[in-house]
Amino acid sequence: MTIKEIAQMAGVSSAAVSRYLNGGYVSDEKKEQIKKVIDATGYQPSAQARMLRTKRACLVGVVVPKINSESISRVTAGIEQVLSSRGYQMLLASTDNDPHKEISYLKLFESYPVDGIILTGTVITGEHRKFLKESKVPVVVVGQYTKYANCIYHDDYGAGKAMGKVAAALVKEDGHVAYIGVTRDDKAVGVAREDGFRAGLKSAGAELAEGYVRKSEFTMDSGYRAALDLLEKERDVSVISCATDTIAAGAIEAILAYRKAQIPSVSGNSGTRMQYILENSDIRVTGFGDNQFLKAVTGGIPTVHFGYKTSGIRGAELLLDVIERGEQIPIEMKLGFQLVE
Amino acid sequence: MTIKEIAQMAGVSSAAVSRYLNGGYVSDEKKEQIKKVIDATGYQPSAQARMLRTKRACLVGVVVPKINSESISRVTAGIEQVLSSRGYQMLLASTDNDPHKEISYLKLFESYPVDGIILTGTVITGEHRKFLKESKVPVVVVGQYTKYANCIYHDDYGAGKAMGKVAAALVKEDGHVAYIGVTRDDKAVGVAREDGFRAGLKSAGAELAEGYVRKSEFTMDSGYRAALDLLEKERDVSVISCATDTIAAGAIEAILAYRKAQIPSVSGNSGTRMQYILENSDIRVTGFGDNQFLKAVTGGIPTVHFGYKTSGIRGAELLLDVIERGEQIPIEMKLGFQLVE
DNA sequence: CTGTTAGCGCATTCAG
């Protein structure tokens, strides 16, 4: 079904149909005829051909590292909110933390094309920088600092420092604080958060002892393995601070599993077992991100609330400003945090 | 940057460049020149203009009701796996459970266009059926049964029935089984799962008593409110079975909160409080979906494992079969389940 | 108000 066919059937020119579709001048009479034909055929204009002409898609692409994450869904919720209120649609591309795929989806969006791109929380490689510098469509980066694009990021260092103090206060006498971090390629979560954490500990007169640090992926499973390794190898772990709440969930699982292994005689339903385990566990876990699911089922651990939804909102606004008003002045925006104990 | 400019700069025709890009006949000499110019300019062909010509995008659109869900992310992981292995990319559209948005994104994908669409788990309205019937691009539906498109769905009735038996076995003498379901507009989760559950109870000589049923949205928060209402209004609730693990997480939160309210004198850190609460709580919660996060931090509740990733894989394969091989025969596929206790 | 015309950037005939 093309605009031409519709035009023929309605006995008008294709331009008239186009105008009808886009609110230009059409006499009421022709409007009627066109409407009739469109209703009858169920015609839908090709968005793509339109885009080829107009260079506008009313569409923005969002690249995310994974789909199943509360923090990311909060960001996208914020983005979607402002986008849909301003007549834009949002397309998501999930990269599964694969930098190669990330670039590939960025290019897809660029050449698709969309009007703008939001890139969220990930490691920024040379290829990324290259893309940001050369991209034909405006990009804003959310969750990481970069000087190659408008960006919105969180005060990860400050949050880490605050949590460091909390951990120091939580640790038992002759106990140790342990930390499960992520790759330092991630400047926000891997570097700022951990460095802040160490600074916070230090300011409270504590520190991360040798051997009490682990690296983890951004998954629960990886957090589980890291925590279990910690528990098996190091004595007197009193606090396990994790770089994300997801990792913290894995750590909690590990503590449950470890205690269960130590006390194999306890049996019965999992409720009973869990009671017993918790009763005899004095290890505290902390996280970052204020995951609501975790809070709900565990009653909550010390964590940090970041304004993820806000960063999505601001990010989308920034992007639309450059798309619609051609705003040129680069912007860096740093968002604060809130300690949740 | 257009193909024309590249052609000029390389001193060849645009057709030669096109052939170079798509692996047609080009002399080695011209290949060199073209390559040089492309490398120098960083030229990227417009995917859109190509699509306008070729009608192929190597792209499939996936419509999901929400982003932050383990089950959905498992489906998309399966889809992405087969797609990327066959040279396709995947675009996601999240509709936030809004049927209107769902249609709007379906239409976007249709006219964008993508080569195929996967629609996952949602209520299917008349508008949906209309779209499925008239869509120019192939669609497969995952997670719901429909006769208007190829579909892959799960044995929700069987799973419900199995869980009904589990609940019947769990319930204490003179205790009651309660059920928190979802809208019956959702034929899979709202109807099949609940009807199966009732059948399972019945076959074990139990039933859902008047007043022990609630409706919830697909969110933890909504599950929390439903469960709290249940606890406040009904005596002797012994088992709370929930239509999804997410709702179950909310129910667990509600039980914690309810007990806490009953025993306000208990204080101290949340660990202590939680111990006490669990010790004195004899209410069991069950779910559906085998959420790993929930399992990790609680030690696990009775639930059902569906082959979500498998359904994603099969769905994508089905779709590619019709895209690439023009497979015409309609397919309905029903996937089994596994009880997790 | 309306129809005709000329491309948007590309892939594909079809002669050379």
Next chain:
DNA sequence: CTGAATGCGCTAACAG
């Protein structure tokens, strides 16, 4: 092997 020409479906100028 190569380039000139055509058109994918649509919108924007333009002349009626």
